[in-house]
Amino acid sequence: MASGRAAFEDGRWSRLAPAARKKVLHRIADRIEAEALSLAVLGVRDNGTEIGMALKAEPGSAAGTFRYYAEALDKIAGEVAPTAPDVLGLVHRMPVGVVGAIVPWNFPLMIGAWKLAPALAMGNSVVLKPAETASLSLLRLAEICAECGLPDGVLNVVTGAGAETGAALAESMGVDVLAFTGSGGTGRKLLEASARSNLKRCYLELGGKSPNIVFADAPDLRHSAKVSAAGIFRNSGQVCVAGSRLLVEESIHDDFVALLVEEAEALRVGDPLNLGNMIGAVNSEDQLSRNLSFMDMARTEGGEIVTGGNRILEETGGTYMAPTIVTGVAEGHSLFQKEVFGPVLSVTPFKTEEEALALANATEFGLASGVWTQNLSRAHRMVAGIRAGVVHVNTYGGADNTVPLGGVGQSGNGHDKSLHALDKYVDLKTAWIQL
Numbered sequence: 001m002a003s004g005r006a007a008f009e010d011g012r013w014s015r016l017a018p019a020a021r022k023k024v025l026h027r028i029a030d031r032i033e034a035e036a037l038s039l040a041v042l043g044v045r046d047n048g049t050e051i052g053m054a055l056k057a058e059p060g061s062a063a064g065t066f067r068y069y070a071e072a073l074d075k076i077a078g079e080v081a082p083t084a085p086d087v088l089g090l091v092h093r094m095p096v097g098v099v100g101a102i103v104p105w106n107f108p109l110m111i112g113a114w115k116l117a118p119a120l121a122m123g124n125s126v127v128l129k130p131a132e133t134a135s136l137s138l139l140r141l142a143e144i145c146a147e148c149g150l151p152d153g154v155l156n157v158v159t160g161a162g163a164e165t166g167a168a169l170a171e172s173m174g175v176d177v178l179a180f181t182g183s184g185g186t187g188r189k190l191l192e193a194s195a196r197s198n199l200k201r202c203y204l205e206l207g208g209k210s211p212n213i214v215f216a217d218a219p220d221l222r223h224s225a226k227v228s229a230a231g232i233f234r235n236s237g238q239v240c241v242a243g244s245r246l247l248v249e250e251s252i253h254d255d256f257v258a259l260l261v262e263e264a265e266a267l268r269v270g271d272p273l274n275l276g277n278m279i280g281a282v283n284s285e286d287q288l289s290r291n292l293s294f295m296d297m298a299r300t301e302g303g304e305i306v307t308g309g310n311r312i313l314e315e316t317g318g319t320y321m322a323p324t325i326v327t328g329v330a331e332g333h334s335l336f337q338k339e340v341f342g343p344v345l346s347v348t349p350f351k352t353e354e355e356a357l358a359l360a361n362a363t364e365f366g367l368a369s370g371v372w373t374q375n376l377s378r379a380h381r382m383v384a385g386i387r388a389g390v391v392h393v394n395t396y397g398g399a400d401n402t403v404p405l406g407g408v409g410q411s412g413n414g415h416d417k418s419l420h421a422l423d424k425y426v427d428l429k430t431a432w433i434q435l
Contacts, residue, residue, distance in 0.1 A: 001174040004098040004125035007153030014095050014123040018074040025070035025121060027148035032063040035144070039109060039137050041273065046134035047105050048281030048319070049235045050272045057235075058137065062113035065417075068401040072419060073121035090431040095123035097176040099425060100169040100200075102162075102190075104182045105134035105283055106238040106341075112138050114405075114416035115179045116155070122425040127156045127175065129166055133284060135159045162186065173198045177424060181205040181240070184410055203414035203424050205240070205406055207339040208367030211360040212243030212396060213382065215353075216252045218372035219394060225259035229345075231370065231396035233267055233323045236282050237291075237343035241368035241405070243396050245329075245336060247359050250349040257327060257347060261307045264323040264345075270313060282319040282342060291321055291342030297334045303346070304328045331362050339365070353378060357385045367407035370396045389415070 008014050013021070032039065036059035043058045044051055081089030101115040108130050119126050130138045135157075142157040158165055166186070169175055170193035178200050180190055187204040194200045212231060218224045231243035248256050272280030282288040288311060295309045308324030321343055329335050329346035336346055350356040360369060360382075368390040371382045383391045389407040390399065399405065399417075406415030415421060 001098060001127055001169075001172050003153040003156050004127050005174050007151060008095070008097050008125040012151040013120070013125065013154045016123070021121065021123065022070045022073055024149045025066050025073070025117065028145055028150070029063045029066035029070065031144045031148055032059050032066065032141070035140075036060065036063070039140060042136040042140060043107075043109055043134065044272050044280070046108070046136050047238075047283050048272050049107070049238075050277055050280035051275060052278075053234055053280075054272070057107055058109040061107075061110040062141075065110075065113040065401055066117045069117040069121040069422075072422065076122075076419075076422060086435050088431075088433040088435055090433070092429040092431065093122070093426040094429050096201075096425055096427050097124060098174055099124045099126045100172070100175040100178045101126055101128045102166050102169065102178070102180045102182065103128070103130060103138070105131035106235060106240070108134045109137040109141065111181050111416070112141065114421070115181075116141075118421045119177075119179070119425045120150070120154070122422055124177075124425050125154050125156075127158060127169060129158050129160070129162075129169060132159070132161055166190075167193065170194065171197045175200055178202045179414060179424065181414065181416075183207060184412075187412060201424070204412035205414035205416060206367075206410060206412035207341075207365060208240050208242070208407065208411050209245055209337065209339050209363045209365045210241055210243050210368040210370070210388065211245045211247050211386070212370040213247045213356050213360060213372065214249065214252070214256060215356075215371075215373040215375070215378065216249040217374045219374050221252065221256055222259055224372045224394075225256060225263050227396050228370070228372075229260055229263035229267070229323070232345045233264065233279055233343045236279055236321060238283060238287075238341055241390065241397065242341075243368070243370050244340065244345060245363075246345055246347045247350055247356050248347060249356075250351050253347075253349045257306065257325065260325055260345070260347075264307050264325055267323050269320055269322065271316070271318070279323065279343070282321050285319055287342065288319045288321060291340055291344060294335055294338075294340050294342070294344060295324070295326075298326045298329070298346075301333045301335070302328055302330070303333060303335060308343070331359060337363050353381070357382065361385075361387045364410040365407065366409040367411035368392070
């Protein structure tokens, strides 16, 4: 924190001309692209993401994010207020100072860039804490930033346990803004730490239990099933916006589940560095055990596991789980209400649009969602009615840097991506000048 504060106060980055900051961020993006494969492999060794997805989602996304905010930073202007002729009112957007960023293990480079790039673009210093189990790619990113001309002290990557390093960031009087992606329980602890310290602003992107709603008039049921399967099973379900709750119209329930089972069972699970595999590993033994514990709960509560539900490839020493589909999941079931963060899809039938909307909104979360229908009016009604930060229509996933990602309710308030993300890393300062 002291290093970041010193760098901020002496202006080596914060008072650099926007055009100069832009050049550095572009150089960082270029280097990430040049080292994409090695960065992706570092991440895969940490978190088990399948290499095909890792290349696109980690260095591919991170390079695009740095480039997006490099281009944005000199387009963000102050304001001249409408005042009386003898007064000049100005609104300046000032960097906040030192930003603390805590990122998870599932996509460390991508999510790290979501927080790092806009914070740097606005002239701040950053102290970035990776997850204990996934720090390699972010440590290399810190080296890349230094090699590309980011001044010493502006970026500090600090490893360690959340209970120690993360807590120190949250409780520090020298951190002005805290940006976090992770669990709701940790998010609450960060808010408490903020209250005990300097009342730093906390932006929290938390969990999700996202509904994916398929109406009988979906444009192409097979395509819908294929995309929906990818929306829950990619990266072994370890995606915050994963469409983990399938709500399917009763009249097509059996046919659609059959298509989903076919898609799930066609996915090749295994060594994430093998390009022939489509799904990689679960992050850890602890996470795998948690996933499997939900299978016991599902059986007890009356769900039916129609495919998967078990550990596979144990003889390899890896932590792999078969893509899993559970039908007969009711609103009160654990699998309906709780985030698994694994390759587990719950299926719940509905009869009417009103019931589908009620079920979609029947959890404490509100991160993402999906709707499949050819009815344009229905699509707009669902977009308006679903309580979530993202509503996909006739697709699932793929939104780029031009739109924000964030949730409502227990999914937090921490919007990443888009120009809106820049607002987290600036303070507004008014100049009221008597002429």
